[in-house]
Amino acid sequence: MEILYEPWPWYVSGPLIAMTMTVLILLGKRFGMSSNLETLCSMGGAGRFADYFKVDTQPRRWNLIVVVGAILGGFIAANYLSYDSQVAISDTTVEKLELLGVKSNNEAYLPTELFSVESLSEPKTLLILIVGGFLVGFGARYAGGCTSGHAISGLSDLQLPSLIAVIGFFAGGLIMVHLLFPLIF
Amino acid sequence: MRSILYLLVGIFFGIVMFKSEAASWFRIYEMFQFDSFHMYGIIGSALVVGVVFIQWIKKTNTKSFFGEKITIQPKAKGYVRYIIGGSLFGLGWALAGACPGPIYVLVGAGYWPILVVLLSAVLGTFCYGLLRSKLPH
DSSP: OHHHHSOOOHHHHHHHHHHHHHHHHHTTOOOOSSHHHHHHHHHTTGGGTOGGGOSOOGGGHHHHHHHHHHHHHHHHHHHHSOSOOOOOOOHHHHHHHHHHTOOOTTTOSSOHHHHSTGGGGSHHHHHHHHHHHHHHHHHHHHTTOOIIIIIIIIHHTTOHHHHHHHHHHHHHHHIIIIIIHHHHO | OHHHHHHHHHHHHHHHHHHTTTTOHHHHHHHHTTOOSHHHHHHHHHHHHHHHHHHHHHHTTOBOTTSOBOOOOOOOOOSHHHHHHHHHHHHHHHHHSOOHHHHHHHHHHTOTTHHHHHHHHHHHHHHHHHHGGGSOO
């Protein structure tokens, strides 16, 4: 039991993610965590602005139930399955982060510079979160899927489009971290 | 009944995402710095198991739990939308340190600023819908 409260190693987590996908397929559905953003738009009346959102959301409701579950899962894991939530990233990464001015590593699950309520009053922090979220939403729909839909589901099904999308994910991520982070932070 | 199953799958997924640290901004940064095998191990081992499961479902024509035929839709063909959309997604993934699944998990974990990320992700989705016909795909 003790081991449950520690961070889970990759060789446990990876297969469990594959199991999540498989169970959803065996339930007659699919594993994708970004299409629900589209469903939320449709339910919020976005169909008045673009035909893209004029869809019957009823057949997509199941995906929103999965989302509610994921929120509950996050709550359970953070509150009942963890002693503390610090992340033991590698020493080299810690050094690089300190150069950027991110010093909350090894004491929190997320950098407090970005994800503490106090830091929200900082316009720069707010802008980072807004731009980051916007690109995630815009990019995921443009590419027709995110990490779960392409990197896990699509690649597991040996889909070439998903491979191209994942190459794109990494191209974007590497540009952000290596070229843009030094300018942003 | 089915709703309860979807909810349970979601809860399971949420716990795995949090406990694997795939929902941590630090792990995403570390991955793009190639400083640790952790994230590559997660994605890689998920893929190995995932490929085997999907091949098994396809080869054996396994029926769903409800006795229905399983169809796994292939992704639409194309290049432009995947490379441009994918790169934009990657920029956001590295900046916010969270992709859509972890965004929800972090809402549950109580990191309230992630709600800003979630709302702007919805806004990004909405803007894509508005601009869709004008974008190359």
